[in-house]
Amino acid sequence: MSVNIEQANAKAVEQMMEARPVLVGLGTARDVIPGMRDGLLLHAGPPITWERAGGPMRGAIIGALLFEGWAKDEKEAVAMMERGEIDLEPCHEHQAVGPMAGVTSPSMAVYIVENKTHGNLSFSNLNEGYGKVLRYGAYSDEVLERLRWMNDVMAPVLRDAIEKMGGLDIKALIAEALHMGDEGHNRNKAGSFIYTAKLAPYISKVAPNTDVAFDVIKFLGDNALSVLNPVMAACKAMADAAHGVEGSTVVTVMARNGTDFGIRVSGLGDRWFTAPVAVPKGLYFSGFSAEDAAGDIGDSTITETAGIGGFAMAAAPAIVTFVSGTPEDALHATLEMYEITTAEHKYFTIPYLNFRGTPTGIDIRKVVETGITPRINTGIAHKDPGVGQIGAGLVRPPMAVFEQALLAFAEKYGFGE
Amino acid sequence: MSVIRSEIRPGAYYDSVVLMQLQRALTELPGVEDAGVVMGTDANKELLAQVDLLTPEAQAAAADDLVIVVKAESEEAALAALAQVDELLKRRRSKASQEFRPKTLESATQFLPDAHWVLISVPGRYAAGVARDALRLGKHVFLYSDNVALEDEIALKEEAAKKGLLVMGPDCGTAIINGVGLGFANRVRRGPIGVVAAAGTGLQTVTSRIHQLGSGISQAIGTGGRDLSEKVGARTTLAGLDVLARDPETRVIVVISKPPAPAVAERVLRAARATGKPVVVNFVGYTPTTPPTGNITYASTLDEAARVAVALVQQVGEDAPLTWDTSAFAAGQRYLRGLYSGGTLAYEALLVLRDLLPSLYTNLHMEGVAELSNPMRSEKHTIVDLGEDVFTVGRLHPMMDNDLRIRRLHQEAADPDVAVILMDVVLGYGAHPDPASELAPAVEEAKEQAAREGRHLEVVVTVVGTEDDPQNLDAQVMSFDAAGARVFTDHVAAVRYAGYLARMLDPEVGTVPVSLEAFHAPFAAINVGLESFAESLQAQGASVVQVDWRPPAGGNERLMALLAKMKGR
Numbered sequence: 001m002s003v004n005i006e007q008a009n010a011k012a013v014e015q016m017m018e019a020r021p022v023l024v025g026l027g028t029a030r031d032v033i034p035g036m037r038d039g040l041l042l043h044a045g046p047p048i049t050w051e052r053a054g055g056p057m058r059g060a061i062i063g064a065l066l067f068e069g070w071a072k073d074e075k076e077a078v079a080m081m082e083r084g085e086i087d088l089e090p091c092h093e094h095q096a097v098g099p100m101a102g103v104t105s106p107s108m109a110v111y112i113v114e115n116k117t118h119g120n121l122s123f124s125n126l127n128e129g130y131g132k133v134l135r136y137g138a139y140s141d142e143v144l145e146r147l148r149w150m151n152d153v154m155a156p157v158l159r160d161a162i163e164k165m166g167g168l169d170i171k172a173l174i175a176e177a178l179h180m181g182d183e184g185h186n187r188n189k190a191g192s193f194i195y196t197a198k199l200a201p202y203i204s205k206v207a208p209n210t211d212v213a214f215d216v217i218k219f220l221g222d223n224a225l226s227v228l229n230p231v232m233a234a235c236k237a238m239a240d241a242a243h244g245v246e247g248s249t250v251v252t253v254m255a256r257n258g259t260d261f262g263i264r265v266s267g268l269g270d271r272w273f274t275a276p277v278a279v280p281k282g283l284y285f286s287g288f289s290a291e292d293a294a295g296d297i298g299d300s301t302i303t304e305t306a307g308i309g310g311f312a313m314a315a316a317p318a319i320v321t322f323v324s325g326t327p328e329d330a331l332h333a334t335l336e337m338y339e340i341t342t343a344e345h346k347y348f349t350i351p352y353l354n355f356r357g358t359p360t361g362i363d364i365r366k367v368v369e370t371g372i373t374p375r376i377n378t379g380i381a382h383k384d385p386g387v388g389q390i391g392a393g394l395v396r397p398p399m400a401v402f403e404q405a406l407l408a409f410a411e412k413y414g415f416g417e
Numbered sequence: 418m419s420v421i422r423s424e425i426r427p428g429a430y431y432d433s434v435v436l437m438q439l440q441r442a443l444t445e446l447p448g449v450e451d452a453g454v455v456m457g458t459d460a461n462k463e464l465l466a467q468v469d470l471l472t473p474e475a476q477a478a479a480a481d482d483l484v485i486v487v488k489a490e491s492e493e494a495a496l497a498a499l500a501q502v503d504e505l506l507k508r509r510r511s512k513a514s515q516e517f518r519p520k521t522l523e524s525a526t527q528f529l530p531d532a533h534w535v536l537i538s539v540p541g542r543y544a545a546g547v548a549r550d551a552l553r554l555g556k557h558v559f560l561y562s563d564n565v566a567l568e569d570e571i572a573l574k575e576e577a578a579k580k581g582l583l584v585m586g587p588d589c590g591t592a593i594i595n596g597v598g599l600g601f602a603n604r605v606r607r608g609p610i611g612v613v614a615a616a617g618t619g620l621q622t623v624t625s626r627i628h629q630l631g632s633g634i635s636q637a638i639g640t641g642g643r644d645l646s647e648k649v650g651a652r653t654t655l656a657g658l659d660v661l662a663r664d665p666e667t668r669v670i671v672v673i674s675k676p677p678a679p680a681v682a683e684r685v686l687r688a689a690r691a692t693g694k695p696v697v698v699n700f701v702g703y704t705p706t707t708p709p710t711g712n713i714t715y716a717s718t719l720d721e722a723a724r725v726a727v728a729l730v731q732q733v734g735e736d737a738p739l740t741w742d743t744s745a746f747a748a749g750q751r752y753l754r755g756l757y758s759g760g761t762l763a764y765e766a767l768l769v770l771r772d773l774l775p776s777l778y779t780n781l782h783m784e785g786v787a788e789l790s791n792p793m794r795s796e797k798h799t800i801v802d803l804g805e806d807v808f809t810v811g812r813l814h815p816m817m818d819n820d821l822r823i824r825r826l827h828q829e830a831a832d833p834d835v836a837v838i839l840m841d842v843v844l845g846y847g848a849h850p851d852p853a854s855e856l857a858p859a860v861e862e863a864k865e866q867a868a869r870e871g872r873h874l875e876v877v878v879t880v881v882g883t884e885d886d887p888q889n890l891d892a893q894v895m896s897f898d899a900a901g902a903r904v905f906t907d908h909v910a911a912v913r914y915a916g917y918l919a920r921m922l923d924p925e926v927g928t929v930p931v932s933l934e935a936f937h938a939p940f941a942a943i944n945v946g947l948e949s950f951a952e953s954l955q956a957q958g959a960s961v962v963q964v965d966w967r968p969p970a971g972g973n974e975r976l977m978a979l980l981a982k983m984k985g986r
Contacts, residue, residue, distance in 0.1 A: 005983060131460035249983075283437040286453030286486075287468025321434040335517045339524050369969045369980050370520050391437075403970075406979060415982045 003247035003413050005365070012250040012266045013343040013361035016242035016306065020116040021234035023168040026159035030106035033094050033123050037106065041065075042091040044102025044299040045255040046262025046272040049088065050081040054258035056294050059137025059385020060101030061088070067134075067144055068105045074139070090262075092253050093270070096123040097236045097299035099228060100135035100381060101258070108147075109155030113170065113233040118241045124233035126150050126158075129223040130389065135298075137385035150219075157216050161202035168198060170234035173227065174308060175347050178358070183316035184235075185300055185309030186377035186392055188228045195227040196220040232299060235306035242266055242361065249409060250342055251362040254305045254374065254397060258297035258381070261397045265364060265405050268412065275400035280380050282322050282393010294383040296395045301376050307345045307360030310375035310394070311337040315350045315358075322377070322393050333375050334359065340366040340374065364409065367402040419450055419488050422495040423472040424502070425457070426483040435506070436483075442505045448494025449487055457482040518965035522550045525943045529962045533935035536599060536954075537586075538562055538946030543968055544587060545569035546981060547945050552576050552584070553984070557935050559599050560586030560641065561946070567648060570641070574652040581929035583656055586641040590617030593624060593637035597940040597959045600639075600950060608633020609733075610726050611667035613657035615640045615674035619701065619719055623671055626723035632730055635666040636936050645677030645685065652928075655688050660931050662692035663917060665738035669729045670696045671722050676703035689713055691772035693913040695729040697722050736907075739914050743921050745873035750836035753919035754829040755800035755912075756822055758815040762841045762879070763802040766912045773916040774798045775925045780805055795829060798919060800839075816848045823859040830863035830874055836922050837875045838863070839915045841908070844882025844893060851888055853896035861900040875918060876902040879911040 029036050036042070041064050043057060053061070062077040065086065071077035080086055091098050098104050102125070110123045128146060132138035162168060173194050180190030200217050207213035220226045243252040248266035255262055260274040277296035284290070303309030313320065314334035317327035325333075334350065337359035344357030362374055373396040380391040410416050436454040443452035453470040455461035457478030465471040470486040478484045485502055489495035519525040526532065535551035537544050541564025551558050552573065560573075565587035577584045585592055592599040596607050603621055605628040612634060614620035624634050638657035645651050654672070661667045672689060682705055689696040690711055697714050698705070699722040709715045714729070716722035753774065757763035763781060770777055771785045776797040778787045789796060792807050803815040803822055815822050822840070829835050842852050849855075860876045867874035878897045882890045890906070897904045905911035921930040941960040944951040954961040970976035 131463065283434065283441065285437070285464055286440055286455070286470060287451060287464070319434050321438050332517045335524075336520065338527075339520045365980055365983055366521075368976055371967055371971050372520060392434075403976060406976065406983075410979045410983065415979055 005247055005249055008245050008247035008267060009250050009342045009361065009363060012242040012245040012248040012252075015118065015245070016238050016250075016361060017343070017346045018117050019171075019238040019241035021113045021122070021170045021237040022116050023111060023162055023170050023230050023234070024114045025112050025162050025167075026109050026155050027112055028106070029104055029108045029110050029123070032110065032112055033096055033104075035089075035094050039085070040087045040089060040106065042094055042096055042098070042102065042104040043088055043257060044091060044098050044100065044297060045257025046260050046274045047088070047090055048257040048259055050084075052259050054294050054297070055383045055385045056137030056297055056381040057101050057103070057258045059139055060103035060134050061086075062385070063134045063137075063139030063143060064103045064105040066139055067147055068107055090255070090257075091299055092236075092255055092264070094123070095121060095236070095240065097232045097255075097302050098125050098135065099127070099232065099300045100298040100379065101137055102299045103134065107151070109151045111230050111233050113230065113237050114167075115237040115241055120237060120240050122233045122236040122240060124229040124236070126155065127223060127225050127229045129219070129225070132386065132388050136381045136388040138388055139386060153212060154216050154219060157203055157207050157212060158199070160206035161199050164206055165198070165202045168195075168230075170230050171238075171347065174231060174234065175349070178308065178312055178315045178348055179351055181316055181318055183309055183312040183319070183377060184231055185303040186322065186379070187316045187319045188226075188231065189224040191231060192220070192224050192226040192228075195230070228300070232302050235302040235308070238306045239302060244269070247413060249364045251305055251364060254301040254362075254376075255299045256296045256301065258295045261296060261401055263397065263401045263405060265409065268405060268408055271408065273401045273404040273408070275398040275404070278395055278398065280378050280391075280393045280395035282380055282391050284380070284391035285389070288382070288390035292382050292390055294381040296378060297381055298378065300378065304374050304376050305362065307341070307348055307358045310377040311341070311360070312348065312350060312358045313375070313377070314352055317352075319377070336372060337375060339370050340372050364402045364405045368399070368406050371399070373397050373399055373402070419490060420492050420495050421470065421472055421486060421488045422492070422499060423474050423484065423486040424499050425474050425478050426485070427479070427481070439485075439502065439505055443485075443487055443498050443502075446494075446498045446501065448490045449498050450490060451488040452498070453484070453486040455484050456480060457484045518963060520965050520967070522547065522554060522943060522945060522964060525962045525964045526554050526556070529941055529943060529960055531938070531960070532941040532943050532962065533557055533938060534559060534594065534599075534940070534942040536561065536942055536944045536946070536950050538950060539966055541565050541587070545573060546969060546977070547966070548573050548584065549576070549981070550984075552580060552582055555580065555582070556943070557582050557931075558584045558586070559592055559639070559942075560584060560589055561600050561950070562586070563588040567643065570643060571649055574649065578652060578656065578928040581931050583638070583660070583931050583935075584653060585639045588643070589639040589641045591620050591637070592639040593634050595636070595936055595938070595940050597954065597957050599942075599954070602637075603628070606633030607635070609635060609666065609668040609730050610671060611635045611661035611664060611669070612637040612671045612673065613640065613654050613661065614638070614672070615642055615644050615654065615677075616701065619673040619699075622719045623673055623723045626720055627727060630723060630727045632727045635664060636661065640674075642675065645674045645681050647678040647681060651677070651681045651685050654685055656928060656931055658685070658688045658692055659928075660933065660936065662694060663739075663741055663930070664933055664936060665740050668694060668733045668738070669726050670694050671726045672696060672698045673701070673719065673722060675701050679706070683707065686713060687772045691769065691916075693769070693909060695733060697725045697729065736910075739910065739917075741914070741917055741921060743918065746836050746922060747833075747872045749833060750872055751919065751922040751924065752795075752832075752835050753798045753837045753839060753915055754795050754835055755839035755915075756825050756829070757800065757802050757841050758804055758822065759841050759843050759881070760802050760804055762881070762908055763800050765908060766800050766839065769909060769912045770798065770800065770916045773920050774923065780807070795832075798923070801825075816843050819849060819852060819855040819859075823855065826859055826863050827866075830867055833870070833872065835874070837877060837915045837918050839877045839912065840879070842878055842880045842893065842897070844880065844886040844888040844890060846887065848888070853888075853893045857896040857900040857902070860897065860902050864901050875915070877905065877911050877915045878902045879905045879908045881906075881908070
């Protein structure tokens with residue numbers, strides 16, 4: 001088979017960079033996410049079963065069953081899962097993404113992002129803030145109560161505000177945040193401020209009363225991760241634009257479910273390549289250590305897939321200390337990622353590198369050849385459900401997923417013997 | 418019994434990461450069992466409570482307060498730790514600044530885009546792969562590694578020839594490019610002698626001797642020990658000779674190798690002859706079957722080679738060296754057409770050109786040159802003697818009558834494949850009284866006609882005569898010059914000038930000429946392998962980027978083979 005990999009990759013990355021993801025509104029998962037249905041939960045990472053799921057994933061699933069009212073308590077939820085009554089499918093198979101456990105149930109409010117260049121849509125749930133949260137596997141009453149408030153009170157206000165402002169260009173927001181010390185994955189402080197500042201005037205217009213307006217704006221403003229979920233959906237929209245290019249070795253999905261790390265490749269259709277996840281290295285909150293950490297989890301690696309996050313470390317020297325490094329290490333982290341990527345981003349730039357574009361479009365060939373796996377910035381979850389985040393740091397995908405993908409590519413395109 | 422002490426600092430904001438670092442530093446202090454450093458938010462207080470670090474003071478802290486809690490084995494240890502907080506917060510990591518090292522050749526080229534050269538000294542089984550990458554990126558290769566498979570060497574040199582690149586090696590220990598020594602090289606003076614050597618220590622010995630004898634080196638090109646074998650066919654030696662032939666700084670050439678394959682030796686000698694420059698040949702321990710002729714001198718020892726070369730430099734005239742520029746020609750222009758009035762001159766042109774050009778035709782007879790089926794029609798590269806009988810039936814000899822030559826000139830000029838026209842103009846008694854008065858306007862018109870059709874036509878004229886001739890040499894030269902011709906009074910120089918132009922343009926030659934830029938630009942290189950090579954380049958003032966090289970795919974043969982197939986595709 002004659003295939004021009006270089007051309008295919010150039011095309012895939014061009015589409016990734018030219019995608020223009022705009023936050024256009026919010027909806028209920030069951031109404032807007034393709035294939036969403038009762039009895040189905042979406043989750044982060046590649047496919048997983050209840051039996052193989054780790055603590056945070058199980059906790060989040062239990063929480064979702066309680067939130068939906070499908071189970072009345074933890075015991076019933078576990079029993080339902082053990083009986084196989086609930087289907088589990090990856091967010092990524094439904095144009096969606098979710099941080100950490102990423103569990104999304106039919107009644108949950110989700111962000112809707114539209115790629116104005118190519119027309120594809122993407123979705124993500126709403127960020128709950130810090131502490132005990134569903135995405136880390138917590139499902140206590142306060143967690144469920146917050147989720148209900150987010151769904152019933154905040155989501156309609158956000159939806160109306162975003163519609164009133166005519167949509168919010170997330171690509172522009174990311175580009176701006178990269179110049180304000182964010183890398184878009186672990187640090188979304190600047191992006192969340194921009195997000196809150198842009199929404200606040202419209203929230204004040206559309207909220208039913210000033211108390212609700214106050215609560216919503218405060219909730220957004222207090223949470224340095226408010227914009228993470230729209231950013232992830234935007235990255236998903238950009239990565240999807242690069243997917244399905246015949247002959248391309250560019251990675252379009254990287255995701256973890258706490259048990260397996262999975263990738264998809266533009267020229268290899270919807271096939272997942274998976275291998276067991278690693279435990280992140282990093283700094284732990286007081287009283288916790290690596291022994292308490294769950295396996296690497298979450299769809300937030302879509303940021304690195306789209307050329308930000310760990311790949312844009314040089315833009316965010318403030319957080320390099322997560323891996324006890326220096327600002328120089330941050331610079332090197334980005335320089336290293338140029339070794340395994342196809343292009344330098346046209347729109348996401350790094351001031352300190354003289355506005356060089358971020359390394360964009362991971363090429364499985366380069367990963368396997370150099371032995372350099374993508375650098376991922378991540379939060380660290382406690383291995384037990386319900387404890388929450390216990391640290392943050394750095395993780396790399398298992399090399400095996402890239403090797404498998406390379407072999408599959410060689411087979412599909414006739415590069416084998 | 419553990420002791421817990423805490424400190425609250427109101428309104429002191431720190432990034433959470435700084436706090437986590439401080440916390441880690443505190444736990445590393447003597448006697449400290451655990452520590453918590455957080456801003457006093459409710460969520461953080463809850464975290465502290467979970468690990469039994471929530472003191473009453475911490476409980477009372479506000480969200481903007483910095484909370485520092487230390488759990489230690491004694492009161493003293495706890496207080497000592499707290500006393501160090503300011504010091505720890507101020508502490509900056511003073512890790513020595515280390516420059517980023519690219520991991521691949523490709524990214525190294527971005528760090529040093531001006532690098533024309535890649536030095537490779539990785540283990541042999543990986544070396545060919547790195548060299549392939551270098552060629553793909555358009556770089557010349559200095560391949561120090563040995564144990565490179567013969568078929569890889571041939572493939573690399575074939576690929577290089579197609580791209581106008583040079584592969585020195587494998588097993589190339591030394592070279593001197595633009596005054597910079599690569600690998601094992603001696604510090605020698607710049608000078609007019611160029612060296613091509615298939616022997617590393619041979620090259621070092623000859624270049625050192627030349628220096629000791631007061632002269633110096635323009636370029637010294639290593640080829641690797643197998644280059645002159647039958648199978649490799651002297652690809653790098655021939656390319657090196659071609660470079661030195663065109664290099665204006667090189668006035669004398671030295672060729673050194675261990676005993677070559679006989680057929681290959683003859684090919685090298687032909688190429689050496691074609692350079693037109695004095696060439697000293699030392700095939701150590703091997704005497705060529707052809708006797709030394711013309712510009713070739715044999716030396717039997719390395720020392721003799723150096724001596725002879727230095728002596729020859731003294732004999733070479735100080736004429737302005739020839740330079741070649743093919744940039745003006747249109748795509749497809751490649752052939753040379755020689756329109757001669759003098760038979761002997763035509764014959765001499767053939768002698769020079771048959772070593773330079775493939776597919777050479779003539780209406781004369783010469784071994785190794787094809788005969789034109791129709792003298793009226795040129796084929797590919799052609800030297801035609803218009804003084805032959807077939808042309809002079811019923812008309813005057815072209816030395817007296819320019820009409821035939823002018824018509825043939827226009828015929829050749831109209832051929833879009835033609836790039837160079839070579840002509841002789843013989844003055845003297847009996848010849849045309851003023852050949853330039855007719856030929857020069859024809860040359861001008863032919864060039865203009867080609868230009869109108871988007872081509873550049875190079876017309877090379879040799880004028881034979883003296884200033885005392887009735888036609889006056891100087892006046893004739895000036896007329897042709899004014900018409901845009903390149904005028905010579907040295908016929909062989911004219912033929913070499915025209916011949917190398919055609920050689921550089923004709924794809925049938927099989928090698929794209931190596932650009933001299935890599936030999937004249939400030940030396941800049943990417944080094945893959947032995948770091949000492951990079952260090953010695955730096956010591957010589959050259960720019961160099963060291964690649965932090967690892968075996969591809971961790972040395973997995975199967976993946977390496979697949980990657981090689983999937984590269985550059």
